[in-house]
Amino acid sequence: MRMLGEDLAIDLGCSTTRVHVRGRDVTSSEPSLVAVLRVGREAGRVVAAGAEAAGLVGRTGDDIAVVPPIRGGAIADLECVDAMLRLRLPRASGLGRVRRPRIAVAVPRDLTNVERRAVEESVLRAGAREVVLVPKLLAAARGLELPQDRGPAHAILDLGAGTTEVGIVAGTHVVAARTTRVGASVLNDxxxxxxxxxxxxxxxxxxxxxxxxxxxxxxxxxxxxxxxxxxxxxxxxxxxxxxxxxxxxxxxxEGPVAAIVGLVRACLEDTPPELASDLRDRGLVMVGGGALLHGLDERLREETGLVVVCAEDPTRVVARGAAAFLAPGAARLGSGLTSLDAR
Ligand SMILES: Nc1ncnc2c1ncn2[C@@H]1O[C@H](COP(=O)(O)OP(=O)(O)OP(=O)(O)O)[C@@H](O)[C@H]1O
Ligand SMILES: [Mg+2]
Missing domain, CATH: 3.90.640.10 (ATPase, substrate binding domain, subdomain 4)
Incomplete structure (x- = not known):
């Protein structure tokens, strides 16, 4: 049975796409990049994706462009994402062993319906039998193995390359959240x-x-x-x-760091006061590559008074957690962000 349809979870990140094979608990990561022909009759054709496309950066002439097809957590170029998934999925899932799997995709909570449908349809075209969209904050909570049922609330910050999300998660509900389409790559700028x-x-x-x-x-x-x-x-x-x-x-x-701190504070201000004691006890967990910035934990602790910790292996948490939503008997999504809602 397993040979026919291992479930997959995809974290379509702005810098890295991660594919997690649920049954085997492995995650593969490749840069979210595609190489596209720019000239000639085949202009627009994708010739490489992932690590192969990254290997071409700076090494091509004007005839090939290497582009990031995910921006701000949304699909910026549909054909490129289609090609990226088509090229990536068989590789990630063990060469053709997976036929028409169920696929969970982690998405930011502020995607519009049109953007969500684009993700869904792209993943269906790549060969999924069923697509479940999972808000990244809930995926992170699962990946961190936080309590699912009526447990205390936690604050989670996902600082990715092109998105920042902070939310208060209680069980399978996002109680309060703030999202921006700016992430740790703005520090480079x-x-x-x-x-x-x-x-x-x-x-x-x-x-x-x-x-x-x-x-x-x-x-x-x-x-x-x-x-x-x-x-x-x-x-x-x-x-x-x-x-x-x-x-x-x-x-x-300092400017972008202060903006990240400001987003966390704004989210805490939106949090119902009943949850204050949960947050005081449980604190804030950071995931995403930006969580590795030196001193961010301490800075957030100073400015919010919360205990702040960086997750172990912070860049994989979301993909692993999204896969858990495909487990038999998985809790239904409290925030109602499922594939059915997108229609
Ligand atoms: N040690 C580090 N210090 C600071 N930033 C880091 C460090 N390591 C990685 N990063 C940053 O983390 C970001 C990548 O994080 P991550 O892989 O979580 O993003 P993503 O999932 O691809 O993007 P997004 O979630 O926004 O779609 C990059 O901006 C990278 O520069
Ligand atoms: Mg991410």
């Missing part, structure tokens, strides 16, 4: 902008990402660390290497 303005240096996104991971912090640090960054000098136009310090990086990131 802030860094690039800072380095251009203050150091007259143009840097690429991979350089900004490396600086963010190494020196990025949501709090002041007195480590005195610094690193070399290579870019193009704005004035001479030639390659140049400069040093950037941790304190400069913190200054560059």
């Amino acid at each position: 802030a860094l690039r902008d800072f380095v251009r303005r203050k150091l007259n240096l143009l840097i690429g996104d991979p350089t900004a990402e490396a600086i963010k991971r190494r020196l990025g912090s949501a709090r002041p640090s007195d480590s005195g660390e610094s690193m070399e960054v290579c870019g193009r000098d704005l004035i001479s136009g030639t390659p140049k290497t400069l040093r950037i310090g941790a304190e400069e990086v913190r200054e560059a990131l």
Whole structure:
């Protein structure tokens, strides 16, 4: 039976698409990227997806473009997502072993009906027998193994690459939530902008990402660390290497970090006061790659008074949790965000 239809869960992230095979509890991850032909009679045809497309970044001429087809948690380019799923799913699920599986897809809660239907139809075209859309916050709660029935409420922050969601989850209900279509990739933009303005240096996104991971912090640090960054000098136009310090990086990131903190605070302000004691006891759990930003836990603790922890393996929690909604006898979705509602 299993050979014929292992259930899958997909987390269509802006930076990474994760496919979780429920029966085997494995998750595969590949960049949410496709390579598309730009010229000729076949313009628009997708020639590579995932890791293969990422390998082409910076190595193609004008004839091939590598594009991210998911933006702000929604499908920005339908044909590209279709192709990405068609190319990815057999690979993720063990080469043709899965025939017409049931597929759960984790989606942000602010998708419009049209955007939800686009996700659903794309996954059906990729070969699903049935599609269940699961709000990412509920998927995260399941992935974190929080109590399902009448347990205490928890606060969850999912800081992805292109979306930020924070919500108060009680059982299978999202009691209060805030969502923005801006995520941790905006930290890279802030860094690039800072380095251009203050150091007259143009840097690429991979350089900004490396600086963010190494020196990025949501709090002041007195480590005195610094690193070399290579870019193009704005004035001479030639390659140049400069040093950037941790304190400069913190200054560059402060605006977007304050916006993340503001979103969490706004969500807490929307939370019914009856849940205050739950939150005080249970605190806030962070998931998503942005949760790995140094000092974010402590900064949020200082500004909200809650206990803040980063989930173990924070980028996989959502895919794993979405799969749980396909288990026999899985709790029905309290927030009513199911595939049927989208019709
Ligand atoms: N150590 C780190 N410090 C800061 N940011 C990090 C770190 N590691 C990863 N990130 C950031 O996490 C983001 C990716 O997180 P994640 O994989 O959860 O996003 P996603 O699921 O693809 O996007 P979304 O959920 O918004 O659709 C990227 O912006 C990446 O730069
Ligand atoms: Mg995500």
